[in-house]
Amino acid sequence: MQEIAAQRYDPSAAQAVLAWRQLLDDLQQGGHSVEDRLARVNAFFNARIRFDDDIAVWRTADYWATPLETLARAAGDCEDFAIAKYMTLRLLGVDDSRLRLIYVRARIGGPGSQVSQAHMVLGYYPEPSAEPLILDNLIRDVRPAARRPDLFPVFSFNADGLWVAGARQSSADPGTRLSRWRDVLDRAHAEGLALPGRQP
């Protein structure tokens, strides 16, 4: 991945990838609690990646970037944060069933404001029926959902059911390109990011 970054982008991109690899290596060592990992991953991306609209970064109205693309550009919008964090946590061994990418309606400008915006965050469910921890690029901390009164969940998804055991790689399936979610997963896979539980 580092090589791809060096080939496609400038040295700073390669460095960003190196830093990300170091984070992964560090967190894969024993002794880190899940909460610790969540916090470190959240902090890593929130600190490194500048928030910007897709139109500014990718010159497209809506573009779902892979973690490599996000790291290389050092910029992204809310989905790019959520995707990068989701994939990083999956690489660290967090089970897919505990993670959800959640579409939320975010109220901006304090509790009384009527202005709201479409937003995406990553939710972590310690137990299936528990309240999730929210990884958001708008705030630095990882907080339980109850402490995020500004967010209203709408819909969530993960990679469950996208790949059936034994089925062919989904990128061979032309239907893949029609779904942004499956598209980004495939592109990340092509860039060398192999999520556990997914076919080679």
Add this chain to the structure above:
Amino acid sequence: MPKASPFPADSHDRLFSRNHRTMSLIKQLWLATALLTTLSFGGSFIVSTLSARHYLQQELALKNMDNATSLALSMSQMPKDEVSVELQIAAQFDAGHYRLIRLTDPAGKVLAEREFSGETASAPRWFMTLVPIGTRAGIAQVQDGWQQFGTLQVETHDRYAYDSLWTSTQQLLWWFLGGGLLTGLLGTFTLKRLTRPLEGVVEQAEAIGKRRFITIPEPRTLEFRSVVRALNTLSERIRTMLVQESQSLEQLRRQTQHDELTGLFNRPQFLNQLDAALSRDDAQAGGSIYVLRITNLAELNRHAGRAGVDAALVRLAAALRTVPLPAARLDHGRLNASEFALLIQGEDEDSLGVLDTLTGRLRTLVREQLPDAELLAASARYTAGETRAPLLARLDGALASAEQSGASHTVAADAQPPLHTSADAWRQAITEALEHGDLGLHRFPVLDMAGRVIHYESPVRLRLAGNWLDAGRFLPWAARCGLAARIDAQVLATACETLAGDPACTGLAINLSAEALGHTGMREHFIATLQAHRRIAPRLWVDVQESSALRHPTEFRMLCAALGALGCKLGLKHGGQDFARFAELHDLGLDYIKISAAFVRDIDRTPGNQTLVRSICTLAHSIGLKVIAEGVGTLDEASALAGLGLDGMTGPGLPASPRRIVA
């Protein structure tokens, strides 16, 4: 000369299945076409069915996924009480086409479920097992606020997919069957067109293999054309060679057998012709002989000079040659310087009257140049089986009495009166004999040079008025009464029976009369009878007289083709005299030629005829004909013939004296 096979079915069979091991070219091409068609259509059939299945699988998977997502999205927004959840799932299931919609809570417990249990697809089960459509369920998460509510699993019913795949497969199959059939038909048609010239080439090659040197029109296909051109050139070369050879043969024959001055037969050859005529046993047996003598030739020579007399004799000979007589065969000879003779074989009744007129005309003709010439004429009738010397003695007697009486033309009395004198009486007698089955066949062996029997000549005989009569006695009358073809038919039937009943018999040769040869119905009857006796056909030899074959060339050609296809042997009888007139002998497919006794008589003392017979043998062998000598009368003749390249001989003088066996 282009020639259509009389049995196209046979040549077809030959081309298409020679035997099991050597498969014909056409069969191989046809198999290749069939195989290619099957492969291409079968292959594309399988590919299109599989790609249709792949497409259906993808569509189903996408539909599952999208429907799961949209249902999960709407459920996430709705109240999560049991009734609402149940209702939403039921509404989606009942309005849509699903096999299963199931909602499970995060712990894996089923919250709500709808599953289709009803009729299955109309596609047969074997088809579904053969081409399974593996659909992937669509999975989406239902959210209740921040809480996970459950996982939704949606599976579309695959029944419609199977049905549509089954229908489209069936349609494809029909199309492909139709297309394959059409291609097969087109291929067969094209092959037929392409290989039609090949049939011609094969037929020609096989004909040449049997030494039947035919030419055929050049086909348009380039490769076949060069083959046919080569074969045609070969045939043409053989034909040219044959024409040249027979011309020189004819020249040789004229030198040997003809009088130098007048071009008529010389004395020895005329007597040979007479002997052969007397020994005939067919419809042309019997006839008349006419002799013209200039009594004062020596005196004329002195007075008019040799040259003048010679010129008059040449004119006389020319006039004699052009006598219009209704007879099967006329031979003209100069017996000595002052004697001329006319041999009338197979005559009609009233030739004696014509001879009177002829004598008058000849006398006038000669006296125009030689006013003092004295001409005397005599004629005598002969019948089959007479011998030469008494006949000539009778003629001499008649001439002597003419000289005494001063009559210009005297007719000698018949040696033996015929059995019946009127044609009606003969017709009745012959018809009765045929109806009573009083018909038999002789057997005279025809031997090869080693003394083995090649076949038996089997001339017919009839029992008339209690006596067995040889063919020469009654056949001329039968021919006159129009019964010759009927006798031929009965002879053929008897020969077939004999051969079928006597497997040890090497072969029988029967005679086919000119009448039967020229008559379409009789010819067809003849061929049909042989077709019914295919097994004995190879042992049957059919003799046709050289003169008959020359008189009916087209019919003879057709007979050759038909009998050749049946395996019969066909050959010329009493041959040699007109050998040079067979322009197309090379492509007839004849098997043998029997040389007339007129060549064989006294051959041990006639070097000219020896050369002739040797040349005929060489020529005939070059086109695959066997040569058999007829009427060998003495052992000396037989031993002279042995050195001339003959294949066989027959006659009363052979070492193994002929046994007369009644068949």
